[in-house]
Amino acid sequence: MVGSFDVLADNLSINGATESFPADFDVSAVIKEPVPPVVGDNGIVNGDDQISAAKEKRQIVLGRNIHTMCLEVTEPDIDDEVTGDREASMASVLAKYRRALTERTKHHLGYPYNLDFEYGALSQLQHFSINNLGDPFIESNYGVHSRQFEVGVLDWFARLWELEKNEYWGYITNCGTEGNLHGVLVGREVFPDGILYASRESHYSIFKAARMYRMECVKIETLCSGEIDCDDFKAKLLCHQDKPAIINVNIGTTVKGAVDDLDLVIKTLEDTGFSHDRFYIHCDGALFGLMMPFVKRAPKVSFKKPIGSVSVSGHKFVGCPMPCGVQITRLEYVNALSRNVEYLASRDATIMGSRNGHAPIFLWYTLNRKGYRGFQKEVQKCLRNAHYFKDRLLDAGIGAMLNELSSTVVFERPHDEEFIRRWQLACQGNIAHVVVMPNITIEKLDDFLNELLQKRVTWFEDGSYQPYCIASDVGEKNCLCALHK
Numbered sequence: 194m195v196g197s198f199d200v201l202a203d204n205l206s207i208n209g210a211t212e213s214f215p216a217d218f219d220v221s222a223v224i225k226e227p228v229p230p231v232v233g234d235n236g237i238v239n240g241d242d243q244i245s246a247a248k249e250k251r252q253i254v255l256g257r258n259i260h261t262m263c264l265e266v267t268e269p270d271i272d273d274e275v276t277g278d279r280e281a282s283m284a285s286v287l288a289k290y291r292r293a294l295t296e297r298t299k300h301h302l303g304y305p306y307n308l309d310f311e312y313g314a315l316s317q318l319q320h321f322s323i324n325n326l327g328d329p330f331i332e333s334n335y336g337v338h339s340r341q342f343e344v345g346v347l348d349w350f351a352r353l354w355e356l357e358k359n360e361y362w363g364y365i366t367n368c369g370t371e372g373n374l375h376g377v378l379v380g381r382e383v384f385p386d387g388i389l390y391a392s393r394e395s396h397y398s399i400f401k402a403a404r405m406y407r408m409e410c411v412k413i414e415t416l417c418s419g420e421i422d423c424d425d426f427k428a429k430l431l432c433h434q435d436k437p438a439i440i441n442v443n444i445g446t447t448v449k450g451a452v453d454d455l456d457l458v459i460k461t462l463e464d465t466g467f468s469h470d471r472f473y474i475h476c477d478g479a480l481f482g483l484m485m486p487f488v489k490r491a492p493k494v495s496f497k498k499p500i501g502s503v504s505v506s507g508h509k510f511v512g513c514p515m516p517c518g519v520q521i522t523r524l525e526y527v528n529a530l531s532r533n534v535e536y537l538a539s540r541d542a543t544i545m546g547s548r549n550g551h552a553p554i555f556l557w558y559t560l561n562r563k564g565y566r567g568f569q570k571e572v573q574k575c576l577r578n579a580h581y582f583k584d585r586l587l588d589a590g591i592g593a594m595l596n597e598l599s600s601t602v603v604f605e606r607p608h609d610e611e612f613i614r615r616w617q618l619a620c621q622g623n624i625a626h627v628v629v630m631p632n633i634t635i636e637k638l639d640d641f642l643n644e645l646l647q648k649r650v651t652w653f654e655d656g657s658y659q660p661y662c663i664a665s666d667v668g669e670k671n672c673l674c675a676l677h678k
């Protein structure tokens with residue numbers, strides 16, 4: 194059998210705690226040494242100088258080159274006899290890959306994916322090419338679709354966000370980014386000369402949309418929590434009162450889990466002289482858009498307020514095994530995007546052409562199994578475990594922050610990139626975060642923290658390095674560096 198299959202066995206070894214880098218992988222090309230602390234004459238670490246030095250020296254740590262570990266496609270020889278050898282070898286590759294996935298799932302904390310799901314009942318549908326191309330509400334000539342499931346899911350979300358069936362339009366997207374691209378596009382079509390406003394901590398897809406659509410984009414400052422700074426928002430609105438406003442509101446920012454105050458954003462627009470017919474609000478609720486309705490005292494995202502669209506991800510809190518999302522907007526807005534497509538015998542106003550027809554079935558299945566009450570229990574569990582983890586970090590002397598409406602715990606960035614990679618942490622500057630999802634148990638959080646504490650002993654034992662100062666990221670009260678604790 195061709196040797197390329199044997200390569201996988203080495204690359205997917207799970208005997209050790211972490212996967213080793215390939216022999217030809219140049220670690221120094223992407224990983225910089227931690228920045229030593231800047232110590233003042235009084236012996237105290239100068240936090241501001243350390244932050245400045247870190248920002249100057251640290252480069253983004255890129256992952257390894259997949260070409261060093263890819264699986265070559267090997268063509269069978271033209272005169273190969275039909276035997277089971279090739280199938281057996283491929284089965285062995287897949288078995289090793291499954292074991293690797295199992296291992297990586299055990300050490301997954303930094304990204305907002307709910308990995309606790311069971312869809313065995315849907316395996317029977319994998320034999321079909323299910324494609325929901327075109328408008329979800331109009332059947333095309335392609336009959337192998339799941340629109341009946343898709344529209345059922347859309348109706349559920351429309352009820353959640355208080356929009357009547359005859360007043361909304363939406364579809365199941367291929368990811369959260371597509372929902373944002375569509376939301377911003379609808380806003381641009383409603384206001385072709387509008388200016389896009391987004392906080393600096395908005396998801397990168399919002400700024401991608403601005404580049405793709407050649408829109409003028411104004412970045413708004415944020416508070417330490419990550420929430421949009423409405424004072425800065427007001428000041429920048431006043432500079433552009435002659436043009437309509439298209440605003441991205443974050444229902445949970447990517448890094449800090451901050452929830453923008455939708456009501457305050459609307460009030461700021463009104464106070465600045467923008468009537469409801471001169472602004473469009475897109476709500477990016479990728480993760481927390483589905484969690485917030487089940488949190489007591491949380492502000493409500495509702496189409497009874499003057500918003501234009503809401504998007505959430507289906508592979509995050511819901512726990513769909515493939516990337517997908519839900520995008521809902523007002524029916525009156527989408528007509529500007531819709532075009533008849535004779536080839537489909539349908540209309541289309543989506544971003545993509547072909548759309549995954551399996552995703553709506555997975556979403557429908559989960560919504561039916563869990564319902565409002567099931568999601569409420571899972572949200573309460575996530576918030577409870579997040580508070581537990583934040584308290585344990587602080588008790589251990591590690592600077593940390595948790596926004597009131599979030600399950601994203603922000604803390605000091607670990608000093609070891611291999612440790613970061615092992616636990617699949619998401620990092621930005623001097624901070625990292627753990628997103629507590631339904632599959633993240635107290636036991637897993639304890640295992641992570643115990644390993645982190647052991648590593649910190651080796652990182653800081655000789656005094657060469659100190660914990661990163663995160664005061665500029667999360668506020669001085671949440672920072673426990675030598676200067677602020």
